[in-house]
Amino acid sequence: MSKKIAIIGATSGIGKALAEELHARGHTIGATGRRVERLESLKQKLGTRIHTAYMDVTEFDDAIDQLELLKQQMNGIDSIVLNAGVSNFQKRVSHEGDMHVIDVNVRGFANLAAYSYSMFHRQDHGHIIGISSVASFFGWGLSAPYSASKAFMNTYLQGYRQKANHSDADISVTTIIPGFVESEMTEGKRGMFWIADTDKAATQIADAIKKKKHRAYITKRWRLVAWLLKIIPHWVWNRM
Numbered sequence: 001m002s003k004k005i006a007i008i009g010a011t012s013g014i015g016k017a018l019a020e021e022l023h024a025r026g027h028t029i030g031a032t033g034r035r036v037e038r039l040e041s042l043k044q045k046l047g048t049r050i051h052t053a054y055m056d057v058t059e060f061d062d063a064i065d066q067l068e069l070l071k072q073q074m075n076g077i078d079s080i081v082l083n084a085g086v087s088n089f090q091k092r093v094s095h096e097g098d099m100h101v102i103d104v105n106v107r108g109f110a111n112l113a114a115y116s117y118s119m120f121h122r123q124d125h126g127h128i129i130g131i132s133s134v135a136s137f138f139g140w141g142l143s144a145p146y147s148a149s150k151a152f153m154n155t156y157l158q159g160y161r162q163k164a165n166h167s168d169a170d171i172s173v174t175t176i177i178p179g180f181v182e183s184e185m186t187e188g189k190r191g192m193f194w195i196a197d198t199d200k201a202a203t204q205i206a207d208a209i210k211k212k213k214h215r216a217y218i219t220k221r222w223r224l225v226a227w228l229l230k231i232i233p234h235w236v237w238n239r240m
């Protein structure tokens with residue numbers, strides 16, 4: 001069945017590829033981001049069943065207003081993909097850099113997730129999909145705010161999944177856990193392995209959305225890495 005799916009952060013990388021994949025599967029897409037020229041070219045490329053809205057997720061009130069405007073354009077929203085995210089991999093500690101990651105990945109994400117849950121509850125159905133990361137399973141010295149922000153996302157979505165389970169509304173919550181994916185975020189980064197291209201990642205994410213999975217690793221083999229990370233003793237991790 002075709003759905004109306006909003007994708008927050010659809011101007012590049014995983015979000016853009018997912019917009020194209022879900023559109024190809026017959027869904028109506030609401031794409032957001034700050035780079036309006038990219039939204040415009042996505043609109044040109046896809047033609048029909050595509051709506052766009054400028055949105056900076058750190059402008060909390062405006063982000064909600066933009067989501068409501070997008071909903072009007074789309075004549076409703078059945079699912080929302082919370083994909084917008086930033087990282088700051090660096091040796092030097094930057095207070096400002098850390099706060100920006102937290103504003104986008106934690107506050108920006110939670111603002112839209114909580115609002116969407118209420119919106120879906122009022123309309124009796126909906127699907128929230130959050131794009132987390134394998135980095136969520138450990139605190140990494142090169143990007144402590146990033147890994148912590150994704151751990152927040154996992155726990156937050158798990159809580160909402162349980163809440164949805166106890167609700168009369170038909171609400172699903174999916175946590176997507178990618179390993180490395182080729183994108184602007186990972187450009188030039190060293191030491192990566194098992195790198196998926198965005199098309200492969202988008203296909204697997206779209207499959208997980210269709211099946212309303214609770215959790216999905218992208219690509220599937222990253223489940224193994226997640227399992228290994230969870231069993232590494234803390235004293236070993238601290239020395240690595």
Ligand SMILES: NC(=O)c1ccc[n+]([C@@H]2O[C@H](COP(=O)([O-])OP(=O)(O)OC[C@H]3O[C@@H](n4cnc5c(N)ncnc54)[C@H](OP(=O)(O)O)[C@@H]3O)[C@@H](O)[C@H]2O)c1
Nearest residue numbers: 009011013014033034035056057084085133180181183185
């Ligand atoms: N690539 C990987 O290996 C990998 C692995 C695990 C998880 N992830 C997660 O996957 C998601 C997508 O990342 P990507 O790899 O596809 O990177 P990307 O190409 O850099 O895409 C990031 C997206 O987030 C949007 N965004 C960033 N800051 C924003 C803000 N303040 N307001 C609104 N939108 C904002 C960007 O749109 P604008 O700049 O146009 O606003 C863009 O559409 C992120 O949540 C990331 O943490 C990526």
